[in-house]
Amino acid sequence: MTKIVIIGGVAGGASAAARARRLDESSEIIMFERGAYISFANCGLPYHIAGDISERDDLLLQTPDGFSTRFNVDVRVLQEVTAIDSEQKQVSIKNLSNGETYIESYDKLVLSPGAAPIMPPLPGLDLPHIYSLRNLPDMDRIIDDMQRHKPQHATVVGGGFIGLEMVEALTERGIKTTLLELGPQVMAPVDAEMAKPLHQELEGHGVDLRLNTALEAVERASSAKRKLKLNLSNNKTLTTDMLIMAIGVKPETSLAKAAGLELGNLGGIKVNQEMQSSDPDIYAVGDAVEDLHWVSQQSAFIPLAGPANRQGRLAANNIFGAKQAYKQTQGTAICKVFDLAVASTGLNEKQLSAQGISYEKVYVHSASHASYYPGAESVNLKLLFCPETGTILGAQAVGKDGIDKRIDVLAVAQRAGLKVEDLQDLELCYAPPFGSAKDPVNQIGFVASNVRNGSHKICHSHEIDNLSDSQMILDVRNPQELLNNGAIPGALNIPLDQLRDRLDELPKDMEILIYCFVGLRGYVAYRQLANQGFKAKNLSGGYKTWLNMR
Amino acid sequence: MTKIVIIGGVAGGASAAARARRLDESSEIIMFERGAYISFANCGLPYHIAGDISERDDLLLQTPDGFSTRFNVDVRVLQEVTAIDSEQKQVSIKNLSNGETYIESYDKLVLSPGAAPIMPPLPGLDLPHIYSLRNLPDMDRIIDDMQRHKPQHATVVGGGFIGLEMVEALTERGIKTTLLELGPQVMAPVDAEMAKPLHQELEGHGVDLRLNTALEAVERASSAKRKLKLNLSNNKTLTTDMLIMAIGVKPETSLAKAAGLELGNLGGIKVNQEMQSSDPDIYAVGDAVEDLHWVSQQSAFIPLAGPANRQGRLAANNIFGAKQAYKQTQGTAICKVFDLAVASTGLNEKQLSAQGISYEKVYVHSASHASYYPGAESVNLKLLFCPETGTILGAQAVGKDGIDKRIDVLAVAQRAGLKVEDLQDLELCYAPPFGSAKDPVNQIGFVASNVRNGSHKICHSHEIDNLSDSQMILDVRNPQELLNNGAIPGALNIPLDQLRDRLDELPKDMEILIYCFVGLRGYVAYRQLANQGFKAKNLSGGYKTWLNMR
Ligand SMILES: Cc1cc2nc3c(=O)[nH]c(=O)nc-3n(C[C@H](O)[C@H](O)[C@H](O)COP(=O)(O)OP(=O)(O)OC[C@H]3O[C@@H](n4cnc5c(N)ncnc54)[C@H](O)[C@@H]3O)c2cc1C
Ligand SMILES: Cc1cc2nc3c(=O)[nH]c(=O)nc-3n(C[C@H](O)[C@H](O)[C@H](O)COP(=O)(O)OP(=O)(O)OC[C@H]3O[C@@H](n4cnc5c(N)ncnc54)[C@H](O)[C@@H]3O)c2cc1C
Ligand SMILES: CC(C)(COP(=O)(O)OP(=O)(O)OC[C@H]1O[C@@H](n2cnc3c(N)ncnc32)[C@H](O)[C@@H]1OP(=O)(O)O)[C@@H](O)C(=O)NCCC(=O)NCCS
Numbered sequence A, B: 001m002t003k004i005v006i007i008g009g010v011a012g013g014a015s016a017a018a019r020a021r022r023l024d025e026s027s028e029i030i031m032f033e034r035g036a037y038i039s040f041a042n043c044g045l046p047y048h049i050a051g052d053i054s055e056r057d058d059l060l061l062q063t064p065d066g067f068s069t070r071f072n073v074d075v076r077v078l079q080e081v082t083a084i085d086s087e088q089k090q091v092s093i094k095n096l097s098n099g100e101t102y103i104e105s106y107d108k109l110v111l112s113p114g115a116a117p118i119m120p121p122l123p124g125l126d127l128p129h130i131y132s133l134r135n136l137p138d139m140d141r142i143i144d145d146m147q148r149h150k151p152q153h154a155t156v157v158g159g160g161f162i163g164l165e166m167v168e169a170l171t172e173r174g175i176k177t178t179l180l181e182l183g184p185q186v187m188a189p190v191d192a193e194m195a196k197p198l199h200q201e202l203e204g205h206g207v208d209l210r211l212n213t214a215l216e217a218v219e220r221a222s223s224a225k226r227k228l229k230l231n232l233s234n235n236k237t238l239t240t241d242m243l244i245m246a247i248g249v250k251p252e253t254s255l256a257k258a259a260g261l262e263l264g265n266l267g268g269i270k271v272n273q274e275m276q277s278s279d280p281d282i283y284a285v286g287d288a289v290e291d292l293h294w295v296s297q298q299s300a301f302i303p304l305a306g307p308a309n310r311q312g313r314l315a316a317n318n319i320f321g322a323k324q325a326y327k328q329t330q331g332t333a334i335c336k337v338f339d340l341a342v343a344s345t346g347l348n349e350k351q352l353s354a355q356g357i358s359y360e361k362v363y364v365h366s367a368s369h370a371s372y373y374p375g376a377e378s379v380n381l382k383l384l385f386c387p388e389t390g391t392i393l394g395a396q397a398v399g400k401d402g403i404d405k406r407i408d409v410l411a412v413a414q415r416a417g418l419k420v421e422d423l424q425d426l427e428l429c430y431a432p433p434f435g436s437a438k439d440p441v442n443q444i445g446f447v448a449s450n451v452r453n454g455s456h457k458i459c460h461s462h463e464i465d466n467l468s469d470s471q472m473i474l475d476v477r478n479p480q481e482l483l484n485n486g487a488i489p490g491a492l493n494i495p496l497d498q499l500r501d502r503l504d505e506l507p508k509d510m511e512i513l514i515y516c517f518v519g520l521r522g523y524v525a526y527r528q529l530a531n532q533g534f535k536a537k538n539l540s541g542g543y544k545t546w547l548n549m550r
């Protein structure tokens, strides 16, 4: 009989416990959770605050009793593990209901303590009306504040997943919200031009978005007692009724560290492929660990529910001798921002540059389903790949419809080791309400393959914005489009369908940088010019991507 | 300068023409189309009839003039190619506007003549108010009939993609519709239990669904002049105002046959991997060809727009020497049936059985996104795989939300050669509005992997329905569920959460066939019993799939 002790009763911990029981009926399994709840939907918290999920109970996927009955697991809530003695193979516990402490032995220990919201050492963060969001009590406090004090204005610090979800939730609740983001863009997992539509979406919903702006200190506003005065990095101040800190999370490693377990470069618990910490009898999973990134093979800290669940299951398998390797994390993630979805997988341009990985990028803006069928929306899709091998390095998408599907497809393609050329042949569901005969994923496969085989020379905004003397810009859109949507300064306009007859207006000794609205007509023009001996390049993603680069 | 002649100006033909021009500016390209339109959205026709696509012009993705200007292609509409002389490398053309005939030479010929609706040799199919739907004139005739004669009742023959889309379109137009289907189910690409929800959906929308019923003859109804009397295989008759024949399509091979090109087993034009017919200067693509199925490597006729578009593009590539192989067709397809979507990829059980391929099947009914977030719908997912190797043989899904996404993911996994074990590790987009920490695809991967490694013994409805003397049925749902939803006759009911305490009610010498509503609790019960030394199996898909088998 194996005695398994699990620390943490949510995504990773509960998954490990349930799986362990399914694998073995005779083991003793004890699951410690310092909070009052287990198996709750952290990811649903913002949506209950928003009111989308009306019942708080819907967030509780299991109760301690329910779990214990179903899986014969000794679930001990409100009990905090305070120390691990890996020599003696035992843990110390403090019962938070009565303050008692005791010791429990283990054969195998699973650590899934999660991560904690980062609270920077700024003056005033201990004032009232300041919150972070990690668990149900956090959520309850925010809702309680909203009900009691009816805040008119809220400020969210941090434009990541949780920050954006909170901005939306507060706005939906009719609270005017300011979002402070230190960086030049929200949603760091995607690149700047893919975040641009999010900025517009936020502002379109009345959010006061302040990029490149950090919170420096909080004070009580002198005017109204209940208000907070925020001092910002740009020397401005802001008065607000409620402050949500959402600048990120850090792995909960205090126990592990104290127990002498090895930590990784990024401060997470170091694990091997089998999710064992430096002590082979102690497994660690979820937000508390760091792992190698599937694409870069560099250390990565990717605190997401999917990996936590799968790692918890895998740890249980390996406790019973499976010797399975966790297949690393690609970082596939998605976030709803009002009517938009933004999603990504793999590495982004910022990460690729930082890691010195050579890449090329292409964009398409294709319809989410047949454009003639009602409800089609533009899928703004970006693909990053290795120009030498065609390996898919990353993908990003933003839009109103079909974003999750395209990133899922690309995540599978990436994981399966498909090359950009293979994307051309993917056979995806097509009927007008669902897709197109050539799905956006096929289209981006065509584009990337053409770039790779040299039949489509592309350029990017940077080159257009820094024209050399031997370059010129050609806009192949129709004049009406220029009037309606504007144009890149200095471009010559010859509509695509007149190009063949007006080739004599173009110089053979200059490089012609072509663009249209999304890149498709620009490419068709490029092929004409290239086939006629002109030197040319096409702006990938066209004017639409160029605008998003501003 | 290559002279390329293309027969057919829609999916395959127009794609080949456009791609050929992009590859080479100097070729002469002539595209013959016997109809008045090119590049139209066949797939959109039912939705214009339904009124969902309000503008007829939206179905015209390109006009002959527009195409000709953009791609410098000599587009000749209302010109039918009547013969191919492959010796002389020339085609004969009849100009349908003036009856003139003439000859055109070619260096390379691309055949993309499509397929034609099958019209069985039944008496009376030449009467008025009888239609099939392939192109714009067909659609116009149906709409004209609807406007002029205000049919009260329509009959659609054939429950495939086009038949179902027409049933929905007519119903949406307020016309009471009967669907006659020769077989025991609609939507042949999926298996019977996956079609069952479609039957309910059709009937729920007031469709008069008649399965196992063939049309045998049509007469003028004696009573009312404008009505048709349908004689059915079950000796019944049916009076209707309009009849739509949609029993399938057959490849247009008359030209090819007359030219001596080889046809395949299934009657389509035979092509090699490069889409060359038996004459290497004649390429053939789209609905007119037959190909090897990607999974079975047997001849297959899969008349879909995606393959037609990609084959047309590939033929152009190969004309210019690319020597690329078409990567065969998996048959990924989807159809909207009122509020449901049904989709599939690969082979179904009927095909696997017919081809003697060994397979196992598993089902999950998981939520399309986090069940606590509004709008989650059940994804009824079926996976067929090779029990020996874990190879994915096929997948089917039906439901209201997220069906296209799951089949797309599985289609990519299948094409990439992933095994069912790999589905466990797929990292898909998760936030509550879009998915689950364990996506239905992960879940079906868990289930299939457990089946493969022997840790989850399953059975199917057939076994439950044909119990041996040494088998018993155990229902592990809660009593209230049995009251609400019914139960399998003869089953013993012990709710899962009481099972550990009531093991003594179960015999050790019988095989216990366990079931719950969808299969998950049944599996948890199975693990308990198996771990306690009972002989047991779990009904895959649970009561829900069992009901769909009726
Ligand atoms: C608001 C919010 C929204 C999110 N949205 C998404 C999303 O949309 N998609 C997504 O993929 N991920 C999302 N996440 C992240 C996801 O919830 C986490 O990745 C996942 O829960 C991590 O699982 P875990 O088991 O590592 O940690 P947790 O689920 O946090 O569980 C750790 C548990 O361990 C307990 N614990 C810690 N230390 C001890 C101790 N010493 N003794 C006893 N108990 C202890 C804690 O109380 C905690 O309950 C979201 C998170 C939050 C907070
Ligand atoms: C109502 C309907 C709905 C559909 N829905 C879907 C769907 O949702 N998803 C999907 O994937 N597929 C769908 N399809 C199928 C899809 O449209 C076809 O697979 C695709 O159009 C095949 O392309 P093709 O080029 O082979 O043939 P077509 O697109 O049919 O083009 C062939 C053309 O060749 C012309 N032609 C034939 N012979 C000659 C000749 N001798 N001389 C000159 N011209 C000639 C014909 O007039 C025709 O216009 C649907 C089809 C229909 C009819
Ligand atoms: C609720 C919770 C305890 C469930 O854990 P679980 O039992 O391992 O997971 P599920 O209920 O999804 O069931 C998965 C198991 O059922 C099996 N299964 C799923 N569908 C099945 C079906 N239709 N038929 C048979 N088996 C099925 C799977 O094979 C898997 O079993 P395995 O791991 O032994 O292979 C855990 O997921 C949890 O605590 N979740 C909430 C916390 C969380 O994830 N938060 C972050 C996201 S909001």
Ligand SMILES: CC(C)(COP(=O)(O)OP(=O)(O)OC[C@H]1O[C@@H](n2cnc3c(N)ncnc32)[C@H](O)[C@@H]1OP(=O)(O)O)[C@@H](O)C(=O)NCCC(=O)NCCS
Pocket (backbone or CB within 6 Å): A363, A364, A365, A437, A438, A443, A446, A447, A450, A518, A519, A520, A521, A523, A540, A541, B009, B010, B011, B012, B014, B015, B018, B019, B022, B038, B039, B040, B041, B042, B043, B044, B061, B062, B305, B309, B313
């Ligand atoms: C309209 C039609 C002629 C267009 O053919 P097409 O020009 O080959 O196809 P698209 O407009 O989708 O463009 C695809 C091309 O643009 C390129 N492209 C797409 N998006 C791009 C972007 N954003 N930037 C640069 N290039 C892009 C692709 O690389 C591809 O070019 P390639 O084949 O040379 O690699 C043809 O699809 C057609 O006739 N369709 C209607 C008929 C039909 O399909 N019916 C059945 C379904 S309803």
